Amino acid sequence: MSTEHMLRGQLWLTSLLQLASLPSTAEAEPIEAHEDGSCWLTMGASALTPEQISALLGTQGEVLDSIQYLINTTLNMGRAEDQQQPYTIELDSYRARRQVELKNMAEQAAQQVRQTGEEFEMTALSAAERRQVHTFLKPYEDLETSSRGQEPDRRLVVRRK
Numbered sequence: 001m002s003t004e005h006m007l008r009g010q011l012w013l014t015s016l017l018q019l020a021s022l023p024s025t026a027e028a029e030p031i032e033a034h035e036d037g038s039c040w041l042t043m044g045a046s047a048l049t050p051e052q053i054s055a056l057l058g059t060q061g062e063v064l065d066s067i068q069y070l071i072n073t074t075l076n077m078g079r080a081e082d083q084q085q086p087y088t089i090e091l092d093s094y095r096a097r098r099q100v101e102l103k104n105m106a107e108q109a110a111q112q113v114r115q116t117g118e119e120f121e122m123t124a125l126s127a128a129e130r131r132q133v134h135t136f137l138k139p140y141e142d143l144e145t146s147s148r149g150q151e152p153d154r155r156l157v158v159r160r161k
Contacts (some may be wrong), residue, residue, distance in 0.1 A: 002030065002039070005075075005085040009041045012071055013089065022056075023047040034088070036135055041071070042090040053092050061098065064089055065126050088128070102129055106136040109158045110143055119159035121148070130156045 006028035013026035025044040034040055045053055057064050068089040076084040088095060102125075109120045122133060133156050134145045144161050147154055 002032065002085075005039050005087075006030070008075055009039050009071060009085075009087050012075060013041050013043065013067075016067070016070075017043065022052060036086070036088075036132065038086040038088040040088045040090055040095075045092045056091055057094055060124075061094055061126070064091060064094060065128065068128065098129070099132065102132050103136055106133045106158075109133075110137060110140055113143060113158050113160060117160060119157050122156040122158065123153075125156055127151075127154070130154070 010026045010028040017024045017026065024047060027042045027044065029040040029042065043056065048056070055063065056067075058066070068087065071087045071089065075087065090096070105122060109122055113120050122130075125133065130147055137143055137145050137158060142161055143158055146157050146159075148157050149155050
């Protein structure tokens with residue numbers, strides 16, 4: 001089934017780029033290559049201008065997040081939960097760099113909670129980034145995570161169990 005999802009995602013993203021008249025391609029990575037089970041789709045940056053890359057990324061990845069939201073909503077709509085596939089959209093290594101930042105932030109939050117015993121709130125994270133931090137902190141058996149608040153002010157909370 002992963003090949004089907006990869007092809008559907010790649011076709012969807014390629015169509016979006018063509019409709020936007022952007023000279024880019026979409027490459028899919030095997031789902032098994034990522035610990036979060038997401039199908040990563042990478043937009044080729046080599047034919048894009050720096051301005052186009054900047055516009056596709058947006059401030060703090062907001063445009064990239066919007067494209068990712070659209071693909072996830074569109075391709076998973078009407079599918080049973082066990083048939084849904086999460087997609088991650090990558091451009092110019094933004095997600096890879098951000099993933100390193102998120103891991104560092106998660107480790108710092110865990111360390112602070114362990115030292116102080118007080119809960120720690122992480123703000124300014126997208127829903128996908130909150131999901132990643134939940135995943136990063138899952139192995140910490142003495143800690144738990146949850147989300148609090150309503151969008152756009154939803155926060156991830158790290159606390160002792």
